[in-house]
Amino acid sequence: MTNRPADKDPRDGKEAQFAGMRCVALCGGVGGAKLAVGLDALLVPENLTIITNTGDDFVHLGLHISPDLDTVMYSLAGLANPDTGWGRAGESWRFMSALRALGGEDWFQLGDLDLATHIERSRRLAAGESLSAVTRDLGARLGVAPALVPMSDAPVRTIVDTPDGALAFQHYFVRDKCAPAVTGFRFAGAETAQPAPGALAALGDPALDAIIICPSNPFVSIDPILAVPGMREAIAAAPAPVIAVSPIVGGQAIKGPTAKMMRELGVPGDALAIADHYAGLLDGFVLDATDQPLARQIRDRELQCLVSDTLMTGYEEKLALARAVLQFVQQMQQKAT
Amino acid sequence: MTNRPADKDPRDGKEAQFAGMRCVALCGGVGGAKLAVGLDALLVPENLTIITNTGDDFVHLGLHISPDLDTVMYSLAGLANPDTGWGRAGESWRFMSALRALGGEDWFQLGDLDLATHIERSRRLAAGESLSAVTRDLGARLGVAPALVPMSDAPVRTIVDTPDGALAFQHYFVRDKCAPAVTGFRFAGAETAQPAPGALAALGDPALDAIIICPSNPFVSIDPILAVPGMREAIAAAPAPVIAVSPIVGGQAIKGPTAKMMRELGVPGDALAIADHYAGLLDGFVLDATDQPLARQIRDRELQCLVSDTLMTGYEEKLALARAVLQFVQQMQQKAT
Numbered sequence: 001m002t003n004r005p006a007d008k009d010p011r012d013g014k015e016a017q018f019a020g021m022r023c024v025a026l027c028g029g030v031g032g033a034k035l036a037v038g039l040d041a042l043l044v045p046e047n048l049t050i051i052t053n054t055g056d057d058f059v060h061l062g063l064h065i066s067p068d069l070d071t072v073m074y075s076l077a078g079l080a081n082p083d084t085g086w087g088r089a090g091e092s093w094r095f096m097s098a099l100r101a102l103g104g105e106d107w108f109q110l111g112d113l114d115l116a117t118h119i120e121r122s123r124r125l126a127a128g129e130s131l132s133a134v135t136r137d138l139g140a141r142l143g144v145a146p147a148l149v150p151m152s153d154a155p156v157r158t159i160v161d162t163p164d165g166a167l168a169f170q171h172y173f174v175r176d177k178c179a180p181a182v183t184g185f186r187f188a189g190a191e192t193a194q195p196a197p198g199a200l201a202a203l204g205d206p207a208l209d210a211i212i213i214c215p216s217n218p219f220v221s222i223d224p225i226l227a228v229p230g231m232r233e234a235i236a237a238a239p240a241p242v243i244a245v246s247p248i249v250g251g252q253a254i255k256g257p258t259a260k261m262m263r264e265l266g267v268p269g270d271a272l273a274i275a276d277h278y279a280g281l282l283d284g285f286v287l288d289a290t291d292q293p294l295a296r297q298i299r300d301r302e303l304q305c306l307v308s309d310t311l312m313t314g315y316e317e318k319l320a321l322a323r324a325v326l327q328f329v330q331q332m333q334q335k336a337t
Numbered sequence: 338m339t340n341r342p343a344d345k346d347p348r349d350g351k352e353a354q355f356a357g358m359r360c361v362a363l364c365g366g367v368g369g370a371k372l373a374v375g376l377d378a379l380l381v382p383e384n385l386t387i388i389t390n391t392g393d394d395f396v397h398l399g400l401h402i403s404p405d406l407d408t409v410m411y412s413l414a415g416l417a418n419p420d421t422g423w424g425r426a427g428e429s430w431r432f433m434s435a436l437r438a439l440g441g442e443d444w445f446q447l448g449d450l451d452l453a454t455h456i457e458r459s460r461r462l463a464a465g466e467s468l469s470a471v472t473r474d475l476g477a478r479l480g481v482a483p484a485l486v487p488m489s490d491a492p493v494r495t496i497v498d499t500p501d502g503a504l505a506f507q508h509y510f511v512r513d514k515c516a517p518a519v520t521g522f523r524f525a526g527a528e529t530a531q532p533a534p535g536a537l538a539a540l541g542d543p544a545l546d547a548i549i550i551c552p553s554n555p556f557v558s559i560d561p562i563l564a565v566p567g568m569r570e571a572i573a574a575a576p577a578p579v580i581a582v583s584p585i586v587g588g589q590a591i592k593g594p595t596a597k598m599m600r601e602l603g604v605p606g607d608a609l610a611i612a613d614h615y616a617g618l619l620d621g622f623v624l625d626a627t628d629q630p631l632a633r634q635i636r637d638r639e640l641q642c643l644v645s646d647t648l649m650t651g652y653e654e655k656l657a658l659a660r661a662v663l664q665f666v667q668q669m670q671q672k673a674t
Contacts, residue, residue, distance in 0.1 A: 062399065062460045094429050098453035102478050104460075112449040116435035123399045123441075141439050 028221020032214030038322025045145035055158035055224030077142035241283035365558020369551030375659025382482035392495035392561025550581035578620035
């Protein structure tokens with residue numbers, strides 16, 4: 001078991017220019033996790049809090065599964081499968097093949113290694129531990145250094161509304177492969193949920209330099225976080241600037257159903273619509289170079305705009321985007337003073 | 338996935354001389370499962386019911402684990418690990434290694450393939466299915482032909498009393514490797530348990546030819562079955578003869594702690610003490626050839642006695658012992674007429 005991504009910068013990545021910076025990242029799975037890896041490489045662990053979506057958590061085969069938390073945890077631990085965007089590298093599937101032979105449900109893939117996370121998490125939750133405590137401990141065991149915080153310890157479940165009725169998120173996302181058209185989203189349980197311990201304190205920290213909304217799906221990765229009472233308010237009230245990185249590049253989602261959802265919801269399928277989605281929260285916005293022509297409209301909305309390469313195809317690109325975002329924050333701070 | 342033991346008799350084992358015979362076997366794990374494999378090879382499936390100990394079932398990591406049921410199921414399915422006496426052949430341990438890295442409990446080995454059984458069983462039990470229904474269905478999926486019946490659908494848990502206090506069975510057996518001295522056994526929950534569906538009907542079947550107590554540990558494999566209210570009474574009242582096969586050969590248990598337990602309980606450590614343990618229930622007793630000198634004392638107890646080779650080192654030996662036991666039953670029937 002390694003506690004370093006195989007491709008992590010041998011100099012450990014920490015750069016003097018970012019030594020004192022303190023950030024909170026809001027993040028979902030794949031795209032968000034990539035930027036989180038870049039931020040983790042540049043910032044000292046004590047200065048990075050990653051608040052992660054748990055709206056797509058579900059109980060499957062009796063196990064509590066937290067897909068986004070796991071993607072972020074495996075990514076930060078250097079254990080993520082770089083090909084799939086979920087699960088562990090070097091995974092094996094013997095459990096699944098045996099389950100199939102027993103007639104078990106096999107639409108959700110659970111690798112032999114990954115299963116240990118779900119079983120241990122489920123056991124601890126059943127024993128009364130909180131999701132945030134379990135997340136912290138499992139992460140520590142795997143060598144995750146920054147604070148990885150679920151959005152809430154309470155269950156908040158993303159429900160996907162479709163013309164044929166409501167679907168639990170993983171049924172929509174994995175079982176039905178995002179085929180149904182979406183008409184809207186709900187976050188069951190959000191009304192009574194509270195932000196997980198540490199989330200509000202990190203957002204309201206007077207020494208915080210930035211809140212970074214990672215390039216995750218706004219509807220099903222970031223909105224669930226914002227739906228937890230107190231979370232949106234804390235972000236809006238934070239003294240730190242709020243910066244979103246667009247998950248849409250050239251009208252396409254890099255991975256996942258974001259663009260398809262935007263079409264189905266009647267929203268223009270471009271980065272501008274992402275900025276508008278977060279209207280009222282943002283101070284800055286990061287566009288991909290492909291979308292340079294939209295920069296003027298972003299600035300017309302009184303947002304600072306950074307144009308950068310947002311396709312994080314490898315480790316160096318994750319680091320480069322994180323570096324660009326942090327430098328953007330520093331520029332915003334210089335302008336403000 | 339095969340539904341035949343790799344070493345199963347190519348003629349399918351069924352022999353004309355046993356074509357119409359109908360038996361119930363009472364059985365625990367290893368030794369019992371071996372004889373069950375032999376009986377399964379000789380009898381037509383409709384004529385064999387295997388009532389299996391569930392006193393060593395437990396909930397571990399949130400999963401319902403039934404070690405003896407699984408050993409019998411895997412043995413009958415030809416999937417058992419011939420080296421360990423438990424678990425599946427060709428097993429892998431990636432889940433366990435990942436669990437260990439997360440700080441999970443690792444004293445009870447759960448293979449990647451085996452885990453599918455525990456997860457699917459646990460899921461179905463949680464959904465309200467009975468253990469006997471789940472056992473029947475999982476067995477059918479794996480190609481188990483005879484009726485495999487847990488002793489009860491209710492939890493009955495073997496408690497091992499020691500000078501230092503009571504231990505749950507798997508803590509004694511696996512975690513503590515049978516090291517503590519035993520002073521007695523209790524079967525928690527037995528008072529209110531009922532025999533699983535089919536057990537009493539099979540035992541009371543007027544067409545039954547024999548009830549065979551397999552060479553399993555009398556204290557922790559057979560006694561839990563007998564502790565389920567109605568079970569001992571049904572065996573005592575059954576018109577069919579009751580035959581026990583000794584799990585003790587030359588004063589030693591073939592596998593497991595039987596002989597050690599007998600010493601600790603102050604019981605003579607020989608096959609005779611096994612016959613005495615079942616006093617009042619038996620009509621016949623099967624001794625190993627090594628214990629031939631005890632045959633006279635067995636007969637002095639007014640039991641029919643068969644001396645045979647009871648060490649089931651391979652498939653042919655399982656078949657041979659099963660054949661010898663069934664012929665013994667036929668001889669008893671001829672004497673009786």
